[in-house]
Amino acid sequence: MEGTDAMKLAVALIVLLPLAGFIVTLVFGKRMGTRAHVLPVALVTATAVLAVYAFEWVFRHQEEPFVWDAFTWLVAGRYEVTWGFQVDTLTGVMLLVVGIIGMLVHYYSIGYMHGDGGYYRFFAYLNLFMFAMFVLILANNFLLLFLGWEGVGLCSYLLIAFWFPKKTASQAGKKAFLVNRVGDFGFTLGMLLIFVTTGTLQFAGVFDKAEMIGAGTLLWICLLLFTGAIGKSAQFPLHVWLPDAMEGPTPVSALIHAATMVNAGVYMVARSYPLFMHSNTAMLVVMVVGTFTAIYAAYIAITQNDIKKVIAYSTVSSLGFMFMALGAGAWAAGIFYLFAHGFFKGLLFLCSGSVIHAMGGEQDMRKMGGLRTRIPVTFWTMMVGAVALIGVFPFAGFWAKDEILFADFTHHYYVVWVVGVVTAFLTAVFAFRMMFMTFFGESRADAEVQAHVHESPKVMTIPLVLLAIPAAALGVVVGWPPEEGWIHTFLEPVFFDVEHEEFAWLGTGGALMAFSLVVALVGVYVAYVMYLKRRELPAQLAARVPWAYQASLRKMYMDEVYEVAPIRSTIAFSNWLWTGFDVLVIDGIVNGLARLWDWVGAALRQLQTGRVQNYAFGIFAGMLALVIVVGCIWGV
Amino acid sequence: MLAPALGALVEYADRPLSPSTVPGRRAGPTIHMTSEYLTNWFYVWSFIVSGAVLVVLILLVSKLVNPSHPTPGKLAHYECGIPPVGSPWSPFAVRYYVFALLFLVFDVEAVFLFPWTLVFRTLGTAGFIEMMLFVAVLVWGLVYAWRKGALEWA
Amino acid sequence: MADANNSVLVILPGIVIACTALLVFMADTFVGRRKEILPWIAAAGLVAAAAVAAAQWLDVDELGSLWDLVTGRGSAVFGGREGEAGFAGMVALDKFAFYCTLLFCVIGVLTIMLSDAYMKKRRDAMGEFYGLLLLVIAGMFGMAVSTDLIALFIAFELMSLPTYVLAGFLRGDVRSGEAAVKYFVNGAFSSAVLVFGLALLYAASGQTNYAGIAEAMSGLGADAESGLTVVALVFVAVGFGFKIAAVPFHGWAPDVYEGAPTPVTAFMSVGIKAGAFVGFLKLFTIAAVGLGDIWTAALTVLAVLTMVVGNALALPQRNLKRMLAYSSIAHAGYLLLGLIATGASLDSAGSSAVLFYLGAYTFMNIGAFGILVWIRNRRAFRYGLDEVAGLARTMPWTAIGMALFMVSLTGIPPLVGFWGKFYLFTAIVDAGMTWLAIVAVVMSAVSAYYYLRVVWYLYFREAPEGAEVVADDAGPALGSAVAVTLAALGVLALGLYPSPLISAAQGALRVLIGG
Secondary structure, three states: OOOHHHHHHHHHHHHHHHHHHHHHHHHHHHHHHHHOOHHHHHHHHHHHHHHHHHHHHHHHOOOOOEEEEEEEEEEEOOEEEEEEEEEOHHHHHHHHHHHHHHHHHHHHHHHHOOOOOOHHHHHHHHHHHHHHHHHHHHEOEHHHHHHHHHHHHHHHHHHHHHHOOOHHHHHHHHHHHHHHHHHHHHHHHHHHHHHHHHOOOEHHHHHHOHHHOOHHHHHHHHHHHHHHHHHHOOOOOOOOHHHHHHHOOHHHHHHHHHHOHHHHHHHHHHHOHHHHOOOHHHHHHHHHHHHHHHHHHHHHHOOOOEHHHHHHHHHHHHHHHHHHHHHOOOHHHHHHHHHHHHHHHHHHHHHHHHHHHHOOOOOEHHHOOOOOOOOHHHHHHHHHHHHHHHOOOOOHHHHHHHHHHHHHHHOOOHHHHHHHHHHHHHHHHHHHHHHHHHHOOOOOOOHHHHHHOOOOOHHHHHHHHHHHHHHHHHHHHHHOOOOOOHHHHHHOOOOOOOOOOOOOOOOHHHHHHHHHHHHHHHHHHHHHHHHHHOOOHHHHHHHHOHHHHHHHHOHHHHHHHHHHHHHHHHHHHHHHHHHHHHHHHHHHHHHHHHHHHHHHHHHHHHHOOOOHHHHHHHHHHHHHHHHHHHHHHHOO | OHHHHHHHHHHHHHOOOOOOOOHHHHHOOOHHHHHHHHHHHHHHHHHHHHHHHHHHHHHHHHHHHOOOOOOHHHHOOOOOOOOOOOOOOOOOOHHHHHHHHHHHHHHHHHHHHHHHHHOHHHHHHHHHHHHHHHHHHHHHHHHHHHHOOOOOOO | OOOHHHHHHHOHHHHHHHHHHHHHHHHHHHOOOOOOHHHHHHHHHHHHHHHHHHHHHOOHHHOOOHHHHHHOOOOHHHOOOOOEEEOOOOEEEOHHHHHHHHHHHHHHHHHHHHOHHHHHOOHHHHHHHHHHHHHHHHHHHHHHHEOEHHHHHHHHHHHHHHHHHHHOOOOOOHHHHHHHHHHHHHHHHHHHHHHHHHHHHHHHHOOOEHHHHHHHHHHHHHHHOOHHHHHHHHHHHHHHHHHOOOOOOOOHHHHHHHHOOHHHHHHHHHHHHHHHHHHHHHHHHHHOHHHHHHHHHHHHHHHHHHHHHHHHHHOOOOEHHHHHHHHHHHHHHHHHHHHHHHHHHOOOHHHHHHHHHHHHHHHHHHHHHHHHHHHHHHOOOOOEOHHHOOHHHHOHHHHHHHHHHHHHHHOOOOOHHHHHHHHHHHHHHHOOOHHHHHHHHHHHHHHHHHHHHHHHHHHHOOOOOOOOOOOOOOOOOHHHHHHHHHHHHHHHHHHHOOHHHHHHHHHHHHOOOOO
């Protein structure tokens, strides 16, 4: 019995500690002033330790997931919804990502948010986010997952719009919220369909019946679930909220919009592996959407000048990569990428935050440059992140990315493979464009800003270093040797029955690996030439093919498309609805009903005379009528 | 015409209960018994109805037969006291009400105490205790009334 | 003849409440000016009664872990013993009675808290107020434990008579006195009808015991559904309908609810309704279980009328107290659905939904009335809708509380009112009377108009002149604040996590249906 009771306690505490932190901080935080972070950070640290413990437990019990129905939440007819938790290997990986990065971001925020008016509020929201995220990944049924899903969505909204007096921030928050509603609507429908089809929402119950669901229904279920994932993981065409979400404080971008929440869509699809496994069409859709998003976002990232926007589009692209992997059947590789990505992208965001901090709030890369020597710790850690991102041997991204490309190739998705390689190239270009523009060359900032450039405090740099370690070494540790690394065997119980190609160093595998490494290095070189050596080149290029440049700069006109297509047409349609339909028909009905009710009410009021005799008569008459009515019904 | 029907009804009502219904009473009356139960009331109802009819009939007959020539002198009170002065709805002291209430309490107590004494031995100690509790509650009420000043006139 | 000691044990919670009432009356005459102690005595008595009831049923061996108790898993919550009968089968303390006793004690304690500011201004009458309140609760307890027509009627009267006095508690106030007289006259009339119905039930079956009646009726077979039983059950339904203010026996309710002191109104709209429902639920589902068609038909007529008329009357009200009074009628209509569902399907789901709803309704309605009391303690307030306009700015917490209760009364998730309606409507649909559920849902939608209009006024209207908060001269009303807070927490907590209450309600019914 060793373990399960301790595990119950651990899981309960993982969920409850951040919640307690949220409540206490929200209520008492204001009085704590600048020490408001103490409790939330301490609790999240404890949570991270527990998450590692839970991971360690599942590491020792890989074959048998920990399942625990803590208590019945609601009873609806014959169906019960439980607060049920489950820890299997997939959850274990997520626990590590969320727990560790969450903790580091909390520490980092102590420095980053120092002196902010909403200091306590920030930590309260972060703790609430941790709670919701843990609920999301620990849930053993779709409804609880959905609760966490909505919870992280709410926190995301609150934190994006954290500086709500700023108009853009509150707008961005609203945008994220609304766009996510579209996805959530699909997810809700998917859940309903699952429930109608299988009669349960428990993962185990649903997946047991996955094979028996008709192909058409299954496709619909998968597509609807995937709609939710598109919204949450910012895939085309619902990706528009994520770049705008950069209005939030940078630790939020790192934690929520890079390392954890946006992965929820990937996690959910991976979790529903038994469903997707049986629907090739759905898999194809996942892959196509992911692939397209990957290259599309990478292309946009090349011309962005806001340092956080670059990383944001990079995140969208990386998430596309993950879906590409899942859709291509490389499930473990996709989660591997998620795992590695959480660390190096979180790192990149935190580094960018450190840069912004050093530059006194400046985010435009055109006004940076030459920061390498001024903020060395940030530079070196960011370099690790960038190298990991573009997939240079032996950093984390290399192993994960190459497994995905390898899977595309060996599963004969050659087009996808080509797109993937091009994306990798573009990634290398924009990542090093960012590095060169920020850290190399001469400084383009004002003198005043330059004078104030300083390295961030220890509480910020230490998390950077701590994150840089897994960003550098994680790939080798868990991904070696390719296709047979620890992560594969570890995830085997979750992704059972996956086809699995042999990786040969002196065959396709080795060749592909070498090729993609070369592509990445070429990308770095191109960036070097264009943004450091011959800086007139980009402008010339832009002049030569203005449409291509403009398309990238204007984010493929997606916001404009939304403006025209759904938003304008919705406004036009609603105008019509308002003038034509609503005023005449609906208002007519509603007003008519209201008038009817008013009339009925007024008429009945007449009976309310206030005279006791009348009431008694009412009783008497009612009694007689009732006797007659019931008597007539029963014919006696 | 009425007589045979009445005769039949009386006969029906007087019939002996069938043997089957007597031991079967445990579960309550049957539908037959409901009718019989109603029939038993037949006498009562006929008594009431004929009584009412008789009264109405007599009054009606006297009204029709007697001559009526009213004059003020005839309508005046005749050796029956003096004409009333003022409204009959005069208030009376609410204290009477309290006393009536208290009286009622002890009245009920007495009503229970008498039968209790008759079966005192059979009931034993438990019966004694129960009655003492009952009396205690009433005494409690008396004390309450006393403390509230309900026993004081003025 | 049942063992006397056992009988006493069976009604022990009721004895505790009644003795506390006597104690309060007596203490009132001895404490002089220190009357603040009286509500504490009364509350302590209720807590003690609840503790007694709980202790009688929490059989340590069968309890399971504390975790099971909190999470409401299985029936472990109530232990495993069967109900115990006392006084020759006149009463029985079973899981049902246990649930109800706890509910009544909660209602009582909340009412006591709610009335503290109110009673501080009327210190002379404190003893009578709390004593009578306890007597009513003792009567409600009697309703829950009765298994005999005689016991039922005694409990019914014990519950009714002190209420008449409470309704007329504001002796100087004309409307209060008028309310009391109206309530009393109509109440006496309906009691007469009820006792007539009970007598006819006895006439039809030859039994006064619920189980005996059921047995006799089933012995009659098809003949049981005679004119006699129809009249008997309809009369009983009328007496019952009067107490719960079902249309067309509701005439007294708005006047009385408006005229009576607000804490009393809160108590009547919740407590008396709960007492009447549990008593008649037991009568109908045990004694008249085989005659379900008849009383279901009667109650269906009442339910439809009550829902429609109650909501229609609440719509135009601009006085909050009166609006709550009418909406309380409408809620009685929803509650009837549960009884009808049980009668129509012989499934306990409907009845347990009633028990659940009574619990839910306790929190939201006492909360709503409590807010009115609270506002009135802080500033001039005549319960007008216009007077609460813009309250969100002057009294933000109060406004949040009011909004919470209004939304819950409308039945919007995730608040407890939603679950109450959800279980009721599900039960009636499962019983095959979907049309009734549709009527109920439409009526709920109508009710949204007048409930949410309050929220609209709270948040989106400008405050009227002279709405400044002024401290009450009688000092802060801590009790009402605590009561409202508890009610709000109840509404929220049970909304997010209703399963303890619903499994308790279901556990309570498992024993009851079918005797």
